[in-house]
Amino acid sequence: MLQINYIREYREEAITKLAKRGFDAKATFEDIVAKDDLRKETQNKLDDILAQSNQIAKEIGAYFKNGEKEKAEEAKAKTVTLKQQSKTLSEKLNQVSDDLQELLIHIPNVPNDNVPNGKTPEDNEVVKEEGDIPKLHSEALPHWELAAKYDLIDFELGTKISGAGFPVYKGKGARLQRALINFFLDRNTEAGYLEVQPPHLVNEASGFGTGQLPDKEGQMYHVTGDNLYLIPTAEVPVTNIFRDVIVKSEEFPIKYTAYTPCFRREAGSYGKDVRGLNRLHQFDKVEIVQLQKPSDSYQTLDEMVEHVTELLKDLELPFRILKLCGGDMSFTSALTYDMEVYSAAQKRWLEVSSISNFESYQANRLKLRYKDENKNNVLCHTLNGSALALPRIVASILENHQDEKGIRIPKILVPYTGFEYIN
RNA sequence: GGAGAGAUGGCAGAGUGGUCGAAUGCGGUGGUCUUGAAAACCAUUGUACAGCAAUGUACCGGGGGUUCGAAUCCCUCUCUCUCCGCCA
Numbered sequence: 030m031l032q033i034n035y036i037r038e039y040r041e042e043a044i045t046k047l048a049k050r051g052f053d054a055k056a057t058f059e060d061i062v063a064k065d066d067l068r069k070e071t072q073n074k075l076d077d078i079l080a081q082s083n084q085i086a087k088e089i090g091a092y093f094k095n096g097e098k099e100k101a102e103e104a105k106a107k108t109v110t111l112k113q114q115s116k117t118l119s120e121k122l123n124q125v126s127d128d129l130q131e132l133l134i135h136i137p138n139v140p141n142d143n144v145p146n147g148k149t150p151e152d153n154e155v156v157k158e159e160g161d162i163p164k165l166h167s168e169a170l171p172h173w174e175l176a177a178k179y180d181l182i183d184f185e186l187g188t189k190i191s192g193a194g195f196p197v198y199k200g201k202g203a204r205l206q207r208a209l210i211n212f213f214l215d216r217n218t219e220a221g222y223l224e225v226q227p228p229h230l231v232n233e234a235s236g237f238g239t240g241q242l243p244d245k246e247g248q249m250y251h252v253t254g255d256n257l258y259l260i261p262t263a264e265v266p267v268t269n270i271f272r273d274v275i276v277k278s279e280e281f282p283i284k285y286t287a288y289t290p291c292f293r294r295e296a297g298s299y300g301k302d303v304r305g306l307n308r309l310h311q312f313d314k315v316e317i318v319q320l321q322k323p324s325d326s327y328q329t330l331d332e333m334v335e336h337v338t339e340l341l342k343d344l345e346l347p348f349r350i351l352k353l354c355g356g357d358m359s360f361t362s363a364l365t366y367d368m369e370v371y372s373a374a375q376k377r378w379l380e381v382s383s384i385s386n387f388e389s390y391q392a393n394r395l396k397l398r399y400k401d402e403n404k405n406n407v408l409c410h411t412l413n414g415s416a417l418a419l420p421r422i423v424a425s426i427l428e429n430h431q432d433e434k435g436i437r438i439p440k441i442l443v444p445y446t447g448f449e450y451i452n
Numbered sequence: 453g454g455a456g457a458g459a460u461g462g463c464a465g466a467g468u469g470g471u472c473g474a475a476u477g478c479g480g481u482g483g484u485c486u487u488g489a490a491a492a493c494c495a496u497u498g499u500a501c502a503g504c505a506a507u508g509u510a511c512c513g514g515g516g517g518u519u520c521g522a523a524u525c526c527c528u529c530u531c532u533c534u535c536c537g538c539c540a
Contacts, residue, residue, distance in 0.1 A: 068501090069501085072501065072509080072510095073508095073509095076501085076502070076509040076510085077509090079509060080508055080509070082520080083508095083509090085520065085521090086470075086520050086521040087470075087471080087521085088520090089470085089521070090470040090471075090520085091470090091471090093470085094470085101520080104520070105520045106520090107520085108520050108521090109520090111520095112520085275499090406499080406500095
């Protein structure tokens with residue numbers, strides 16, 4: 030959520046920047062400023078009435094104490110109008126504040142200046158491409174066939190138990206998953222991230238804090254009996270650790286990592302996008318989250334990209350880094366890098382990480398602040414990224430590392446899997 | 453699931469209708485003392501909105517009500533704890 034003072038101060042600039050993501054903010058901003066003016070005006074009037082009421086109440090107290098009953102009754106009479114006025118004004122204030130909030134939460138984050146122009150994924154900017162795309166032998170298979178051939182993943186079994194998009198990992202397939210989780214967590218903690226295990230179901234306030242609610246309600250599984258949501262990413266519970274918190278500036282950078290399953294309804298997806306491991310309703314992901322001082326957050330973003338880059342290199346996967354264009358960025362992000370691995374049998378790039386700086390957008394919803402040098406409370410910047418999402422990594426390992434004998438496990442993972450080959 | 457108790461500032465914990473944004477203790481910050489530290493002593497120490505400021509207003513789990521006046525009384529919701537039951 031943007032800060033009202035930011036909108037007031039940088040209105041034209043913000044309109045221009047938001048246009049980059051195809052959002053026309055002009056009319057909304059006008060409404061917002063007008064509503065905010067009205068809010069201030071109403072608040073001032075109300076404060077004035079309340080001040081008068083408080084004054085009279087004090088006087089009445091004093092009269093009673095001195096036994097001056099008539100005077101007290103006289104004063105009481107004066108409060109009748111004030112009471113009526115304060116009631117009307119506070120109702121109006123509530124209404125105006127609600128309206129204002131409603132307008133504010135539907136404005137996406139302002140893109141950073143470095144965000145490329147564009148509307149669709151084709152407009153994303155490739156900033157780096159690394160690793161060799163393997164030349165597969167003639168019998169090479171896509172990962173869903175490899176998974177069946179070596180009995181690593183049973184999609185039909187998952188469908189029986191739950192439905193499409195809920196695979197069952199078996200044997201070396203399950204072991205590979207566990208190896209990846211441990212590898213990622215080890216590397217993240219070595220890089221200074223604190224490992225946490227957060228809840229997998231969150232309440233409404235948490236969903237609101239990171240921006241999933243109210244707009245993306247349909248993306249999450251909703252447990253209506255208890256009004257809880259299954260997390261679509263560990264970003265939600267981990268970032269919400271800091272909801273309503275004022276951190277000390279010397280605590281920066283605050284770095285957390287968590288492994289969680291992620292649950293996504295993915296309504297409307299179809300075709301090759303959902304084949305095999307490409308898009309699932311439940312998948313595993315290790316997430317990294319950082320809180321930073323505004324002045325340092327972009328340096329932190331670069332560091333996070335670098336960290337994930339190292340993971341991909343160590344997994345011996347060809348990958349590329351995209352800087353997302355305005356039209357392809359998520360609602361809450363100011364700048365996002367996507368990391369994609371190449372899946373050689375499918376001949377497609379698969380997104381395995383999305384690393385974003387939300388600047389103060391989430392922090393404003395979360396009321397997450399820090400005390401600066403002048404002891405003012407200032408909104409933090411929040412960042413997060415996948416390090417990494419498992420299924421597409423698995424898909425890419427299976428496809429890229431297949432040969433006539435089977436599937437070779439990347440060297441770095443062998444200590445975790447306990448085997449070098451799947452065959 | 454049944455019965456009961458409770459929710460107050462960073463923490464602990466007073467406060468049952470007026471002078472309470474809230475005693476006291478701990479913690480934090482600044483200072484005095486000290487070669488330095490500890491101890492002791494003194495001072496200070498919540499958040500938000502409006503305002504250049506003085507200051508005003510709001511906040512004692514959330515929402516509503518009674519009253520001239522609510523942390524305090526009433527209603528309601530949420531959460532926590534204790535005991536019993538069940539159970540990984």
